[in-house]
Amino acid sequence: MQAARAGAHVSLWARNPAAMSAGRVLPRLPGFALPDTITVSGDMPRQADLILLACPMQHLRATARHVPPCAPMIACCKGMEQATGLMPLQVLGELFPHSVLGVLSGPNFAHEIAAGLPAAAVLASTERAQARRLADLLTTPSFRLYASDDPTGVQLGGAAKNVIAIAAGATMGARLGENARAALITRSIAELARLSLALGGRPETLSGLAGIGDLLLTCTGLASRNYRLGLAIGQGTPALQAATALEGVAEGMATAPALHELAQRHDVSTPVIATVSSLLAGTIDMAEAGRRLLARPVGHEFT
Ligand SMILES: NC(=O)C1=CN([C@@H]2O[C@H](COP(=O)(O)OP(=O)(O)OC[C@H]3O[C@@H](n4cnc5c(N)ncnc54)[C@H](O)[C@@H]3O)[C@@H](O)[C@H]2O)C=CC1
Numbered sequence: 001m002q003a004a005r006a007g008a009h010v011s012l013w014a015r016n017p018a019a020m021s022a023g024r025v026l027p028r029l030p031g032f033a034l035p036d037t038i039t040v041s042g043d044m045p046r047q048a049d050l051i052l053l054a055c056p057m058q059h060l061r062a063t064a065r066h067v068p069p070c071a072p073m074i075a076c077c078k079g080m081e082q083a084t085g086l087m088p089l090q091v092l093g094e095l096f097p098h099s100v101l102g103v104l105s106g107p108n109f110a111h112e113i114a115a116g117l118p119a120a121a122v123l124a125s126t127e128r129a130q131a132r133r134l135a136d137l138l139t140t141p142s143f144r145l146y147a148s149d150d151p152t153g154v155q156l157g158g159a160a161k162n163v164i165a166i167a168a169g170a171t172m173g174a175r176l177g178e179n180a181r182a183a184l185i186t187r188s189i190a191e192l193a194r195l196s197l198a199l200g201g202r203p204e205t206l207s208g209l210a211g212i213g214d215l216l217l218t219c220t221g222l223a224s225r226n227y228r229l230g231l232a233i234g235q236g237t238p239a240l241q242a243a244t245a246l247e248g249v250a251e252g253m254a255t256a257p258a259l260h261e262l263a264q265r266h267d268v269s270t271p272v273i274a275t276v277s278s279l280l281a282g283t284i285d286m287a288e289a290g291r292r293l294l295a296r297p298v299g300h301e302f303t
């Protein structure tokens with residue numbers, strides 16, 4: 001929608017073109033219809049000036065294999081590939097080592113973007129000038145893009161906010177209170193800043209749209225699938241059952257164990273991510289999750 005609003009002719013490759021054309025893809029935006037400038041097809045276009053990949057993370061590799069590497073590619077998914085522990089641009093980098101790659105992330109509920117409500121996001125690429133060029137291409141009066149040359153930090157923020165949103169939802173579902181949720185979100189940002197540094201990203205990226213921005217949205221907004229999954233878990237529904245009942249994908253389910261493993265590999269302490277990972281695996285319950293986080297030794301806020 002944003003590319004079309006920016007003046008591009010958009011070809012949308014869809015698994016179910018009929019449902020997409022009929023607007024049956026955004027239940028939160030009843031009556032939504034794609035504009036005429038967007039062509040929907042079940043056939044992959046062979047030429048493009050820019051390619052946006054907007055599928056769930058666990059399907060990115062299989063989806064990208066169909067894409068001709070004829071233009072810069074932007075990953076719009078937020079998560080980690082569970083089988084490999086890779087982030088979106090690492091997956092695309094394996095498949096398309098010679099392509100210009102970027103990632104788009106930030107506080108962006110799809111139904112609000114489709115409705116043309118104002119929003120901002122960050123577009124990251126390893127090359128500063130490239131990030132700026134891609135951000136310029138997609139910016140519209142209602143969608144403001146900021147460029148970043150820290151794709152590691154941006155991807156980490158996008159992946160991790162799904163995990164933290166589950167924790168925030170579980171906190172509210174278990175009626176642990178808004179103080180607990182605020183503390184959890186804030187301490188999560190400290191975890192992510194540490195992890196970003198260890199991965200070669202910049203801690204300050206986590207203070208931006210792809211970090212705090214998306215956490216603010218998805219740790220408080222009932223439209224977040226990850227938050228709703230957490231709410232159900234906090235109310236006592238087993239994680240797998242809650243995920244199956246959810247409409248759409250909750251990326252945090254697959255990303256939590258992958259992120260926890262990544263943090264362990266880099267010897268970074270991430271208690272919130274570790275606790276969510278155990279909660280989702282069913283090896284601890286909510287009571288134990290709360291105990292684990294509160295029983296940690298007292299320390300300095302910033303070490
Ligand atoms: N929906 C939103 O508001 C936003 C979503 N994102 C990100 O975009 C990515 C896609 O999310 P959504 O479009 O909301 O997904 P979705 O929730 O619409 O996906 C729905 C279902 O379709 C299946 N599916 C989708 N693509 C598939 C494929 N290529 N092959 C096989 N099965 C497939 C999935 O298994 C899933 O159960 C995610 O990484 C998400 O974090 C980012 C910003 C906003």
Ligand SMILES: O=C(CO)COP(=O)(O)O
Pocket residue numbers: 078106107108109110162165214217218223224225226227249250251
């Ligand atoms: O990433 C999103 C908004 O920025 C969508 O959040 P959920 O995937 O939790 O619904």
